[in-house]
Amino acid sequence: VAAPQTGLLKNLNPEQYAAVTAPAEPALILAGAGSGKTRVLTTRIAWLLQTGQVSPGGVMAVTFTNKAAKEMITRLTTMLPVNVRGMWIGTFHGLCNRFLRAHWKLAGLPQGFQILDASDTVSAIKRVIKAMKLDEERYVPKQVSWFIAGAKEDGQRPGDIEAWDEQTKTQVAIYQAYEDQCAREGVVDFAELMLRSYELLRDNLALRQHYQQRFRHILVDEFQDTNKLQYAWLKMFAPPGNAGGSGQSVLAVGDDDQSIYAFRGARVGNMADFEREYRVRNVIKLEQNYRSFGNILDAANELISRNSKRLGKTLRTEAGPGEPVRVYEQASDFAEAQWLIEEAQALHRGGIARAEIAVLYRSNAQSRVIESALFNAGIPYRVYGGLRFFERKEVKDALAYLRLIENPHDDTSFLRVVNFPARGIGARTIELLQDAARSSGRSLYQSVGAVAGAAGAKLAGFANLVDSTRNLTQGLNLRKIIEEVLETSGLNEFYRNDKDGAERLENLGELINAAEAFVTQEGFGRDAVALPVDELSPGTLSDGRAEGLPAAVAQAAVTPDAETGEIISPLAAFLTHAALEAGDNQAQAGQDAIQLMTVHSAKGLEFDAVFITGLEEGLFPHENSLSDSDGLEEERRLMYVAITRARQRLYLSFCQTRMLHGQTRYNIKSRFFDELPESALKWLTPKNQGFGSGYAKEYQDAWSRGSGLKSMVGAGNRPAWNSNPQKAAWVEPPVPAAMVKKVDDEHGGLRVGKGVFHTKFGEGVLVTLEGKGQDARAQVNFGRHGLKWLALSVAKLTPID
Ligand code: ATP
Numbered sequence: 001v002a003a004p005q006t007g008l009l010k011n012l013n014p015e016q017y018a019a020v021t022a023p024a025e026p027a028l029i030l031a032g033a034g035s036g037k038t039r040v041l042t043t044r045i046a047w048l049l050q051t052g053q054v055s056p057g058g059v060m061a062v063t064f065t066n067k068a069a070k071e072m073i074t075r076l077t078t079m080l081p082v083n084v085r086g087m088w089i090g091t092f093h094g095l096c097n098r099f100l101r102a103h104w105k106l107a108g109l110p111q112g113f114q115i116l117d118a119s120d121t122v123s124a125i126k127r128v129i130k131a132m133k134l135d136e137e138r139y140v141p142k143q144v145s146w147f148i149a150g151a152k153e154d155g156q157r158p159g160d161i162e163a164w165d166e167q168t169k170t171q172v173a174i175y176q177a178y179e180d181q182c183a184r185e186g187v188v189d190f191a192e193l194m195l196r197s198y199e200l201l202r203d204n205l206a207l208r209q210h211y212q213q214r215f216r217h218i219l220v221d222e223f224q225d226t227n228k229l230q231y232a233w234l235k236m237f238a239p240p241g242n243a244g245g246s247g248q249s250v251l252a253v254g255d256d257d258q259s260i261y262a263f264r265g266a267r268v269g270n271m272a273d274f275e276r277e278y279r280v281r282n283v284i285k286l287e288q289n290y291r292s293f294g295n296i297l298d299a300a301n302e303l304i305s306r307n308s309k310r311l312g313k314t315l316r317t318e319a320g321p322g323e324p325v326r327v328y329e330q331a332s333d334f335a336e337a338q339w340l341i342e343e344a345q346a347l348h349r350g351g352i353a354r355a356e357i358a359v360l361y362r363s364n365a366q367s368r369v370i371e372s373a374l375f376n377a378g379i380p381y382r383v384y385g386g387l388r389f390f391e392r393k394e395v396k397d398a399l400a401y402l403r404l405i406e407n408p409h410d411d412t413s414f415l416r417v418v419n420f421p422a423r424g425i426g427a428r429t430i431e432l433l434q435d436a437a438r439s440s441g442r443s444l445y446q447s448v449g450a451v452a453g454a455a456g457a458k459l460a461g462f463a464n465l466v467d468s469t470r471n472l473t474q475g476l477n478l479r480k481i482i483e484e485v486l487e488t489s490g491l492n493e494f495y496r497n498d499k500d501g502a503e504r505l506e507n508l509g510e511l512i513n514a515a516e517a518f519v520t521q522e523g524f525g526r527d528a529v530a531l532p533v534d535e536l537s538p539g540t541l542s543d544g545r546a547e548g549l550p551a552a553v554a555q556a557a558v559t560p561d562a563e564t565g566e567i568i569s570p571l572a573a574f575l576t577h578a579a580l581e582a583g584d585n586q587a588q589a590g591q592d593a594i595q596l597m598t599v600h601s602a603k604g605l606e607f608d609a610v611f612i613t614g615l616e617e618g619l620f621p622h623e624n625s626l627s628d629s630d631g632l633e634e635e636r637r638l639m640y641v642a643i644t645r646a647r648q649r650l651y652l653s654f655c656q657t658r659m660l661h662g663q664t665r666y667n668i669k670s671r672f673f674d675e676l677p678e679s680a681l682k683w684l685t686p687k688n689q690g691f692g693s694g695y696a697k698e699y700q701d702a703w704s705r706g707s708g709l710k711s712m713v714g715a716g717n718r719p720a721w722n723s724n725p726q727k728a729a730w731v732e733p734p735v736p737a738a739m740v741k742k743v744d745d746e747h748g749g750l751r752v753g754k755g756v757f758h759t760k761f762g763e764g765v766l767v768t769l770e771g772k773g774q775d776a777r778a779q780v781n782f783g784r785h786g787l788k789w790l791a792l793s794v795a796k797l798t799p800i801d
């Protein structure tokens with residue numbers, strides 16, 4: 001088939017063209033990174049709409065991250081003017097939330113049900129464990145939360161789990177008690193969103209048939225990372241026998257080399273199952289990469305060829321080799337951050353938008369150093385994932401008050417703020433309250449009357465506060481509601497009086513901004529939150545079909561606000577948004593900002609320039625993966641994902657020392673460097689130097705001349721905080737006498753308790769000296785940069801008097 005040169009289908013290659021215009025039957029696209037899978041998927045939606053084969057209400061498209069869903073919506077709206085609201089485009093969780101908001105009654109949920117994020121879930125489980133008087137050391141709340149999420153993702157309720165040993169039996173009992181607690185409080189966790197929707201569809205024939213009628217086209221991106229439950233959920237919407245036969249079409253798109261969620265239950269085998277169960281007649285392959293230049297692609301191809309478990313694909317580009325992949329070794333994570341900022345600034349001056357520059361890391365903990373360096377340099381940046389804005393303490397406190405207004409039976413929120421700001425309600429009172437609630441099976445809010453005396457009066461005061469705030473905020477817009485809550489709760493006052501409260505107050509102000517942005521820019525709930533009434537009522541289906549949902553189901557399912565027709569309030573929608581969405585507030589909305597994210601959250605995205613940082617053994621590949629070959633293969637796929645995000649420029653960096661989880665680590669460079677084609681790389685620092693691999697002679701000399709890295713790579717790498725070491729603005733802490741050890745003078749005049757100067761960290765006080773020769777280490781307090789262990793064979797420490 002020749003690709004036409006006009007309209008939507010312009011610029012598609014023949015394979016892509018065939019995929020976009022394929023007949024309405026099950027299809028699988030299996031192709032490598034950057035070959036246009038997502039573009040084909042999006043273009044197909046646009047083409048189906050444009051040619052009138054489907055109306056927006058008949059399309060469901062699932063992607064993996066909120067960012068990817070947004071991008072898909074943006075791409076679609078640029079292709080054709082279409083009302084995206086009627087379409088179901090979103091993440092699995094987002095779509096399940098939308099579904100349950102519409103059918104809360106059938107699903108057995110309260111209308112304003114709240115979503116627990118990961119940390120809420122752990123603290124809710126912790127309460128259960130406590131109430132059951134179990135040992136938290138043996139039943140670690142976080143591990144139990146994995147157990148429960150794992151069970152749910154396998155479609156298992158407590159009664160479905162076969163438990164033989166004591167440990168498992170108890171975990172199942174905790175799962176059961178946790179479910180009861182969630183039901184009482186009207187809350188659901190992430191896994192519950194999926195499982196609850198799945199079960200509702202499974203058990204309700206009328207509803208299932210309605211949706212099967214409704215969705216004519218279901219498209220799933222990143223199919224290789226679906227888990228068992230997600231696949232089962234999809235089959236509820238489009239059962240294999242049905243698809244094709246009755247005109248329903250399912251398009252699954254994936255790349256086995258980019259399967260990176262096995263650790264969370266993803267089953268790459270779903271692709272083979274899909275092909276078999278849906279009797280896919282031809283698997284579409286796309287072999288041309290349109291994203292990256294040759295050197296980048298060579299690096300990716302060579303690396304992934306080391307994996308043994310592959311379906312096997314080819315990927316080529318016509319773009320020419322482009323620039324080499326730049327490799328850089330750094331002395332420390334601080335130096336790495338400083339270097340990449342300078343490099344990114346240079347790229348930006350050269351005309352690359354900041355939003356087209358991504359800094360990727362394997363683990364969230366790595367972002368802190370990079371963030372603070374960017375912050376200090378005054379460069380706008382945005383972090384995806386990680387410690388999200390909505391997870392900060394003060395923000396969570398404010399959200400807890402807001403949630404109590406919506407649903408006072410939310411015990412998690414109740415406990416969070418009942419005595420914050422302090423109201424003289426002690427731990428003993430709370431225990432009494434919890435006992436009363438447990439024995440009567442009611443919520444904490446409902447049980448305040450059960451506690452007698454002064455303590456009871458204080459609790460009643462808190463319940464009154466919740467009630468009066470609800471009354472006060474009735475009918476206000478979202479901004480006003482939040483402002484009111486921040487005042488009446490006492491949160492604003494608390495932080496105004498707190499000497500370190502300024503930043504927290506700022507974040508609370510930012511919460512108001514986030515709410516405003518949510519209402520105005522997002523049109524509140526575009527991401528599968530608010531549901532227009534017409535969507536489910538018979539006769540007003542957005543595609544104009546009168547049949548569909550049986551009246552009984554429709555009535556039970558939808559009880560919109562009589563006045564506005566909205567299913568849920570903006571506040572409820574915003575609270576959902578806060579739980580589901582990574583709130584990235586570090587840069588103003590719309591501001592051109594450098595993008596920071598883990599490799600996992602970069603899946604599916606692309607940038608002009610990409611920095612992959614922390615390429616060190618134990619970090620990337622991660623130490624937890626090194627014990628088995630499956631783990632290592634998954635790390636390699638992760639590295640493949642990282643490399644293939646880059647269009648024009650790719651940087652790889654690693655550091656000799658890194659501060660991680662409060663410890664200084666001494667690193668050797670990642671094994672992945674040995675798996676990349678030398679011809680595609682350009683080493684900006686000499687190869688084969690580095691701690692543990694022996695320094696190149698010239699490099700050692702440079703260090704011993706006292707000029708370090710700087711003299712090797714030219715100026716421009718000098719960290720800003722070194723520029724005037726004489727002006728260290730911190731007070732030297734006294735060194736306890738017990739720590740002052742006697743040491744011989746083999747360490748070049750270094751003395752415990754005396755000052756030292758380090759080329760990266762500036763001035764510090766030597767706290768400990770130990771070991772000899774190659775193993776000699778020093779612990780130095782660098783004040784602003786904290787306490788660090790340094791290898792004296794690497795770190796150049798000069799004594800100062
Ligand atoms: P990943 O596996 O990383 O998700 P993908 O296969 O989904 O990648 P896309 O993101 O759809 O790839 O496409 C990669 C880039 O190539 C995009 O910028 C896209 O617009 C561009 N592209 C795809 N097909 C063509 C084409 N035929 N002509 C020009 N550009 C194309």
Ligand code: MG
Nearest residue numbers: 037038039604
């Ligand atoms: Mg894609």
